[in-house]
Amino acid sequence: MRLAKTLYITQSVQDLGTVIYALRRNIPVFRLWCICLENGRLSVQSSRSLCLRGKDPLVLGFGMGQAETVEGLVAFVEAQAAAGADWSLYQRDTAEKLFCGIEAGKEA
């Protein structure tokens, strides 16, 4: 799973090290939901669905529970809008460069 350089993390997530360890190895974490960017579309998905259905989105943040993670997503959008983000750059190739600081097709 690809993770952004700066992650938006909600208050309830305590053990960040373990969560990162699990997400990098596609291990679902109970009640963990992720803010995902996939094909220029922002969404909130459970870690279970991400890990078990073989999806590969860019994870921008995560939170415990769906409602809390949606708040995180809103905070992310607000921050991006305040910074004057260009939404056209949210496509797969450009998004990786934008959030992970890497060129498309290369591993982080």
Add this chain to the structure above:
Amino acid sequence: MEILLQGLGALFFVVRLLLFLVLIVLALVLVLLLAALISPIHYQALAEQGEKWTGSALVRWLFVRAEVTYDGDEPVVQVKLFGKSFSEAKQKRAKKRKPKRHSQTEKKQAKTPASPVVQPEETTLVSAEKPVEIKKTEQKPSAAAETDIQEKEIRLQPPAEEIIREKPEETAQESSRPSKIRRVALEEIQEKEPEQESEISPAFFTGENEEQKENILWQAIRKENLKELLQAVFRLLRRIFRTVRPNDLRLRCTVGTGDPAMTGWVLAAAGMAKAKFGEHLQVKGDFSQATLADVFFQVKGKICMMTLAWAGIAFVLTKPVRHIWITLWKAWKRKE
């Protein structure tokens, strides 16, 4: 010499009398025990659905009789010993106590009207967004009055959570959002492997020392022939079922679970029960809706303690069970 003989005669008479008394007591105990074992426990239950649900349950054993009746309002429990009812005596006592209770409730009611007067103040305090401290500065009352007000305020102040709920939603979200969500650089987070549960010992995986720690009962069971043991257990269960099984079972109802397939399963189970309990089971199916209507249920039976005791003794004396409890006994002795 004659006096000695007379004394001995008296002594023998007393001893004989004592022995006779002991024998009588033993005989009485034996008779009571036999009566308890031989006389069956009668049970009976009846339930009917008319305009209201009504029902009754009765258990009778020797001189004890317990009955619960329900007429749709309140269940009435009646326990009789040698024909005398406990509940009647209780009712008499309750009647005597009732006036006192009434007076207590009246007193409580007299005290309670004060609370509705206080509540509006409470709501105004909570709903007012300004903090309590501002009020104090505005009023500036005397020292004694101030302490009274403080006490009142402490009493009326709701918990902090409730105050937060009273706030408008938008402001609450705006204030909480920055604190709830944090931005963390991925480089700062150090990966950590989740700790393994320490409760599980390595022996659980290797299986080396597990046999030593294993429960003695389980060890004893494993040594025995499992087939024979299971046969003994099933025999015991069959005997218990035969003893407890009702002599008369009547059921008439219309059942629908809401799911036609499930209703079909229920009816099939009812058909199997019909083969066991006879023609008195009349269960109709309603495949269109979830319902339970026209219910009439009656069950009568008796449980003989002697049969149950026999089943228990027979089970305990079966070869594998006997070996198990002898092993347990020896282990217990060793521990001591």
